Amino acid sequence: MNNRAVQVNRLPEPGPLAADTFTIVEQPLPPLNDGDLLMRVIYLSIDAGSRGQLDDRGDYVIKTAPGQVMSGSGAVGQVLESRHPRWKAGDYLATTVSRWSSVVRLKGDTPLLTRIDPKVAPLEAYLGILGMVGFTAWVGMTNIARASAKDCVLVSAAAGATGSAAGQFAKASGARVIGIAGGSAKCQWVEQELGFDQCIDYKSEDIAAAIAKHCPTGIDVYYDNVGGTIQQAAFDAMNTHGRLVLCGMVGQYSGEGEAPGPNLMAAIIKRLTLTGFLANDHIALFPEFQAIALDLYQQGKLKHQATVTKGIENIHEAINSLTSGKNTGKQLCQIGEVD
């Protein structure tokens, strides 16, 4: 059995990734030392940062140069072979870091390496609402914005992985929750499956008017995944003492440059707090999150959905699906069989 790895072939221009961005290279399996395990990867997490790794900007993610193998924020898979007492062949597990290859070697005591049970939730969910993406949503909505039953919460990219999770955690806290998503199919899913109170279709509605209609008393919490004009519309509708949680600006990850942001005078007038965060800074809370999220999931209060691109050779399409907003819920790339 050989190992197939996703190597960067050339750095891309702005816009969608071409098929020759990556080369799939065959490598020997890594040797297994005491304390290690080999995992065959079933799903890889595809994140906004995956595109960012190929751009020359900021310090948001580690850069990956041509000739290097990509890495990402998570994978689920199954133990092939173990030399660590905690793990045995056949165990399912999730990791919050992963090299992009069909087999990865992990230390058995890697922090946040988690045993998962496909009978409790589908494997995909452990990379979505029960994984780092759910954790990111929970940290922003619960710890930073402190959303409560008193609040009207607005979430952009509400059909995306983080947004769909963020809105559900806000609903679980009792808030009124309005989503923004692109297209009626996504909006219907957000309202009917996820239980948001309303979802605004930015492709067919006037965003400012729709916000005014659905949040007539204003927005207390805005969970921003997109930046740009939607951010500006939300900013304009914030209530006094509102909280803006800045989680992502997916429209900006394709290397197409930066538009200006909102004039911050309103932040004084309305005494707003804007907080940018990265979930990794809060990683000590991950076990607390996992217990809470699994409990809510089993109560039926959290739903999971993934958009799965199949085949390691199509992984550039998985990234394009995310950056172009084609995904509903968590974007994954499936590179191994589910038993």
Next chain:
Amino acid sequence: MNNRAVQVNRLPEPGPLAADTFTIVEQPLPPLNDGDLLMRVIYLSIDAGSRGQLDDRGDYVIKTAPGQVMSGSGAVGQVLESRHPRWKAGDYLATTVSRWSSVVRLKGDTPLLTRIDPKVAPLEAYLGILGMVGFTAWVGMTNIARASAKDCVLVSAAAGATGSAAGQFAKASGARVIGIAGGSAKCQWVEQELGFDQCIDYKSEDIAAAIAKHCPTGIDVYYDNVGGTIQQAAFDAMNTHGRLVLCGMVGQYSGEGEAPGPNLMAAIIKRLTLTGFLANDHIALFPEFQAIALDLYQQGKLKHQATVTKGIENIHEAINSLTSGKNTGKQLCQIGEVD
């Protein structure tokens, strides 16, 4: 003795106020009821909000319509007559609200009506670093930004009332403090009199280069009084986990419209917190502030300076002095004699 009051004559166009913006009207003295006092006003506080009261924007300040008498954020004066046991004729006092007239009637138990001692500090200081302006600086720097000896702090409008106070409170906390002000005279005053570590002259220096030179490890706290291009330069130089305190954007108060703000992607990458605040929301802390500030003042750790425009009939010039940045330290209008 008649009472002279500042009545709005007409709402201004954008830009400096013309002499006919206000009319000085003669009014009878208000009757003195039990529990009241009459104060002859010596100094009136002139604030950014004074200009804002005449503009049709936001809810930052109460609007004042033509025919109405202006009010402001503070005055110091002397008791003319009292029917409240706490006060007697001749007492000096400071109030955090005031009608703009030569004599005002106050309830003797008005919250934050403070007995002041011209032997401890000049009367002007009680409207500056020992008054609401000092309080605003202290709330932002101490309670919101939590500036400490570990921080490099940048303060814009460092020769202005709030900025000069904010930087001094940061110095008192042990931080390294860099100011930004306009012109070498102001910068010299900020460095030599106020004890800032450096002051950047935005009129003759490249702001970004000067920030990089004086804060080589980046900015931890930015206390923003101006918005605009200086805000952008500060934003670009912020450290990871930096705090931006948004206190004022004096360049925007003349009704000349809003420029865009910084793109907030950097707030995610650098995990910044931006907090807009108004000191009035924190007014319960005012007595605590007064004790701390008076103590620091008596230790020589706080300096006061005011720019005083003389004469109630010149009060539009006092506002213009502030909005055009001509003032050093707190802008006041003197409308009564100091004994």
